[in-house]
Amino acid sequence: MKSVDYIIKADYLLTMEGDLSVIRDGAVAVTGSVITDAGTFKDISLKYTSEKIFDGNNKVVFPGLINTHSHAAMVYFRGIADDLPLQAWLEQHIWPNEMKWLSSEFVADAVELACLEMLHAGVTTYSDMYFYQQAAGKKLEEIGMRGVLGSGIIDFPWRDVAQTPEDYFTNCEALIKEWKGHELVTPCVAPHATFTCSPDKYIRAKELADKYDVPMHTHLAETQYEVAECQKRFGKTPVEHLDSIGFLSERVSAAHCVWLTDREIEILAEKKVGVAHCIESNLKLASGIAPLPKMLKAGVRVALGTDGAASNNDLSILGEMSTTAKVHKGVSLDPTVVNSRTALLMATRNGAEILGLGDKTGSIKPGKKADIVIANLDKPHLTPLYDIYSHITYCMRACDVETVMVNGKIVVDKGRATTLDEAKVISRAKAWRDKIQAP
Amino acid sequence: MKSVDYIIKADYLLTMEGDLSVIRDGAVAVTGSVITDAGTFKDISLKYTSEKIFDGNNKVVFPGLINTHSHAAMVYFRGIADDLPLQAWLEQHIWPNEMKWLSSEFVADAVELACLEMLHAGVTTYSDMYFYQQAAGKKLEEIGMRGVLGSGIIDFPWRDVAQTPEDYFTNCEALIKEWKGHELVTPCVAPHATFTCSPDKYIRAKELADKYDVPMHTHLAETQYEVAECQKRFGKTPVEHLDSIGFLSERVSAAHCVWLTDREIEILAEKKVGVAHCIESNLKLASGIAPLPKMLKAGVRVALGTDGAASNNDLSILGEMSTTAKVHKGVSLDPTVVNSRTALLMATRNGAEILGLGDKTGSIKPGKKADIVIANLDKPHLTPLYDIYSHITYCMRACDVETVMVNGKIVVDKGRATTLDEAKVISRAKAWRDKIQAP
Numbered sequence: 001m002k003s004v005d006y007i008i009k010a011d012y013l014l015t016m017e018g019d020l021s022v023i024r025d026g027a028v029a030v031t032g033s034v035i036t037d038a039g040t041f042k043d044i045s046l047k048y049t050s051e052k053i054f055d056g057n058n059k060v061v062f063p064g065l066i067n068t069h070s071h072a073a074m075v076y077f078r079g080i081a082d083d084l085p086l087q088a089w090l091e092q093h094i095w096p097n098e099m100k101w102l103s104s105e106f107v108a109d110a111v112e113l114a115c116l117e118m119l120h121a122g123v124t125t126y127s128d129m130y131f132y133q134q135a136a137g138k139k140l141e142e143i144g145m146r147g148v149l150g151s152g153i154i155d156f157p158w159r160d161v162a163q164t165p166e167d168y169f170t171n172c173e174a175l176i177k178e179w180k181g182h183e184l185v186t187p188c189v190a191p192h193a194t195f196t197c198s199p200d201k202y203i204r205a206k207e208l209a210d211k212y213d214v215p216m217h218t219h220l221a222e223t224q225y226e227v228a229e230c231q232k233r234f235g236k237t238p239v240e241h242l243d244s245i246g247f248l249s250e251r252v253s254a255a256h257c258v259w260l261t262d263r264e265i266e267i268l269a270e271k272k273v274g275v276a277h278c279i280e281s282n283l284k285l286a287s288g289i290a291p292l293p294k295m296l297k298a299g300v301r302v303a304l305g306t307d308g309a310a311s312n313n314d315l316s317i318l319g320e321m322s323t324t325a326k327v328h329k330g331v332s333l334d335p336t337v338v339n340s341r342t343a344l345l346m347a348t349r350n351g352a353e354i355l356g357l358g359d360k361t362g363s364i365k366p367g368k369k370a371d372i373v374i375a376n377l378d379k380p381h382l383t384p385l386y387d388i389y390s391h392i393t394y395c396m397r398a399c400d401v402e403t404v405m406v407n408g409k410i411v412v413d414k415g416r417a418t419t420l421d422e423a424k425v426i427s428r429a430k431a432w433r434d435k436i437q438a439p
Numbered sequence: 440m441k442s443v444d445y446i447i448k449a450d451y452l453l454t455m456e457g458d459l460s461v462i463r464d465g466a467v468a469v470t471g472s473v474i475t476d477a478g479t480f481k482d483i484s485l486k487y488t489s490e491k492i493f494d495g496n497n498k499v500v501f502p503g504l505i506n507t508h509s510h511a512a513m514v515y516f517r518g519i520a521d522d523l524p525l526q527a528w529l530e531q532h533i534w535p536n537e538m539k540w541l542s543s544e545f546v547a548d549a550v551e552l553a554c555l556e557m558l559h560a561g562v563t564t565y566s567d568m569y570f571y572q573q574a575a576g577k578k579l580e581e582i583g584m585r586g587v588l589g590s591g592i593i594d595f596p597w598r599d600v601a602q603t604p605e606d607y608f609t610n611c612e613a614l615i616k617e618w619k620g621h622e623l624v625t626p627c628v629a630p631h632a633t634f635t636c637s638p639d640k641y642i643r644a645k646e647l648a649d650k651y652d653v654p655m656h657t658h659l660a661e662t663q664y665e666v667a668e669c670q671k672r673f674g675k676t677p678v679e680h681l682d683s684i685g686f687l688s689e690r691v692s693a694a695h696c697v698w699l700t701d702r703e704i705e706i707l708a709e710k711k712v713g714v715a716h717c718i719e720s721n722l723k724l725a726s727g728i729a730p731l732p733k734m735l736k737a738g739v740r741v742a743l744g745t746d747g748a749a750s751n752n753d754l755s756i757l758g759e760m761s762t763t764a765k766v767h768k769g770v771s772l773d774p775t776v777v778n779s780r781t782a783l784l785m786a787t788r789n790g791a792e793i794l795g796l797g798d799k800t801g802s803i804k805p806g807k808k809a810d811i812v813i814a815n816l817d818k819p820h821l822t823p824l825y826d827i828y829s830h831i832t833y834c835m836r837a838c839d840v841e842t843v844m845v846n847g848k849i850v851v852d853k854g855r856a857t858t859l860d861e862a863k864v865i866s867r868a869k870a871w872r873d874k875i876q877a878p
Contacts, residue, residue: 076823078822078823078825078834079824079825079826079829079830079833079834080825080826082778082779082826082829082833083764083768083774083775083777083778083779083829084774084775085774085775086774089774113819113822116819117819117820120819120820121820224772280765282769283765283766283768283769283770284764284765284768284769284774284833285768285774286768286769286771286772286773286774287769287772288769288772289769289770312833313829313830313833313834314820314833314834315820316820323762323765325522325723326719326722326723326762327722327766327769329522329722329723329724329725330721330722330723330725330726330727330728330766331728331770332725333663333725333727334725335522335523335524335525335528335723335724335725336522336523336524338522339521339522340521340522378865380552380555380556380559380861380864380865381556381559381560381753381754381755381837383517383552383865383868383869384515384517384518384868384869384871384872384875385518385872386517386518386519386872386876387518387519387521390518390521390522390752391518391752394518394521394723394751394752394753395517395518395752395753397836397837397838398820398836399836399838399839400838422819425819426817426819426822429822429823430822430823432823433823433824433825436823437825
């Protein structure tokens with residue numbers, strides 16, 4: 001009998017490995033930051049003992065959810081401007097506020113709120129594109145959450161982030177040098193989009209990522225405007241354009257991918273590009289609806305993202321799962337597309353894989369890091385239960401998540417964050433709002 | 440100073456009357472079952488005293504939500520079969536289970552679970568179409584929830600409900616006689632749909648509803664199949680068909696209305712038919728996406744419904760608001776359609792009005808019944824707050840609802856149901872599931 005740090009029991013255990021079958025009366029053994037074993041409680045209890053055993057009554061245990069596209073610090077602009085045309089939203093509200101308020105301090109404070117919200121929702125890893133990512137990295141280390149922090153690259157100078165475009169590369173390389181190899185934080189190179197980054201920026205971004213073996217993150221084919229601009233400037237659609245300059249590879253996760261030709265879907269599959277499907281943001285900003293069933297059929301690696309909270313307006317991947325599974329049925333008039341198993345797979349293992357973290361997280365597998373969610377099924381809206389995948393996809397809400405472990409450490413314990421002072425995080429956000437709203 | 444039963448304070452009070460402006464530091468005075476007054480706390484506190492004052496810190500108060508289309512008892516089949524073609528779902532799963540299990544006892548037990556879920560989600564009134572509605576009425580009376588109970592009418596006999604189709608009318612008239620004039624329960628005549636009800640049934644249903652002055656409820660233009668069948672049998676589209684036989688009026692609430700011609704939208708507006716828009720069910724069953732922006736523009740009276748939990752899979756109107764507001768933006772590529780005020784208006788006052796309950800509920804107005812929701816804003820995912828309507832529509836979840844009053848009585852008190860034994864309701868549902876699932 002080997003002693004382990006935790007044994008997590010579960011009426012229903014979903015490892016998201018193998019054939020995705022449900023383990024009834026399951027258990028996970030955790031030692032340090034690592035998953036030691038997983039299986040039926042009967043088997044686990046014959047091999048391991050622990051002083052800390054989580055009772056699995058009415059509980060489902062599944063891998064931590066992965067948010068593959070966000071701008072976490074924008075949570076401070078949640079709901080500041082809604083139901084507006086995209087350009088008015090950006091030009092009159094989001095950009096002026098970013099121009100006015102963004103700083104290292106803003107990002108540090110806002111990221112705390114975003115992490116608090118995500119952890120409560122069972123999100124254990126998020127992939128981000130923004131500025132001041134050093135500040136975000138420090139917060140993730142303090143909080144104990146996993147993140148892929150993309151340092152933004154654009155063509156024009158921006159506040160004190162970059163006096164010249166060259167500075168974006170300097171910042172990004174500094175971020176990489178500081179965080180490369182860290183247990184929780186993965187630095188990432190993040191050229192913004194085809195309409196804000198010239199081809200030479202994309203090429204240099206790739207060289208930088210290749211040099212240090214780190215992932216890349218970009219926006220791609222989000223709006224019809226972007227496609228038209230790309231055609232005008234480069235005579236190619238966005239995916240073809242980035243492919244023609246040699247940017248695309250499995251190192252890249254591309255957010256949105258809404259407006260794609262069939263040929264572009266083939267390219268994404270061939271080049272093993274990861275796609276962060278952000279259905280709620282795409283709907284709310286009226287960007288359009290990505291051809292997800294076609295992408296899945298073509299073998300494109302697709303995972304889920306929330307985008308920033310200013311355009312969603314929350315950071316819950318459970319919400320994205322439900323919306324994704326429903327919307328594509330309605331749009332394609334085919335109720336069999338994006339079933340509940342596919343939805344949870346996109347939200348977990350696929351997410352980890354497109355971020356290059358497939359060996360670390362995304363499933364409950366011996367040797368992977370212990371990023372684990374325990375959710376409470378003893379709720380009216382989760383009763384009765386015939387199919388656990390269906391309930392997680394179509395009925396479960398963030399508040400059903402009870403306990404969350406990241407890297408073997410309990411960060412949410414029966415609904416309370418253990419590494420964040422919730423009242424302080426909320427009151428700090430209100431203080432920022434008061435400043436932002438002041439006339 | 441007049442003494443009232445309750446004073447409900449609110450940092451944010453939304454009456455859903457007048458210009459929908461937000462009352463900061465508001466309060467509602469309640470006496471017996473009725474709203475006595477509403478306004479700023481300053482004004483209310485000068486006029487009224489109460490021994491029971493709800494503290495409004497970090498709270499938003501709004502009218503009870505109205506679910507205008509459901510089959511509440513089907514909650515016992517939640518998630519029993521998902522991601523299937525519609526005919527397989529109906530013919531191999533839903534109908535055989537209904538055939539096998541439905542009874543007065545089943546409905547009584549299942550309706551308790553549905554009401555428990557809806558009350559927790561701030562739904563204070565639901566409109567239903569099913570059988571054994573006497574059993575549902577008794578439950579609503581016990582629980583203290585408002586309901587419009589439609590007794591189903593179809594062309595063919597069905598179990599012990601109806602030996603001959605004539606019995607549906609006998610049942611419905613008995614329901615009307617028993618409940619007409621009841622404080623909480625409104626009986627309703629519910630011919631099922633154009634493909635299951637012959638024109639003579641619709642005409643007799645109308646005669647019955649006119650005779651007793653009660654509302655009517657039907658499914659209408661839900662699927663392309665239904666439109667094709669209607670064309671084949673009657674040479675008309677569904678709305679034109681029902682209009683041609685004189686069925687349509689403001690007494691009718693019509694669920695779905697997905698497949699409509701422009702002419703049919705005009706008819707719905709002219710005849711003041713109420714439409715129960717059920718976006719999540721329509722998406723999940725791949726029925727299609729109703730032309731909501733067009734309907735609103737044409738002046739059709741539209742409210743929101745969940746449909747049964749077997750096709751949604753929950754009974755939360757907050758979820759419908761979010762999905763409705765987002766999906767129509769994405770589909771129309773116009774981010775200004777269905778703004779957050781419209782979403783809450785559809786979920787409250789519009790809902791009451793299409794059910795013929797506009798004088799009783801749907802807004803916080805002196806003289807109306809006290810159907811009121813208090814939600815807690817002190818949550819990470821509701822922080823920061825710039826626009827309360829935006830937060831309710833895009834971020835609020837059922838679990839943020841803290842206290843719910845129906846007809847002046849507290850039915851959910853700080854997250855706990857007061858008139859239902861939650862553990863018993865859940866364990867009873869599990870016992871039914873075990874029977875239903877038994878090999």
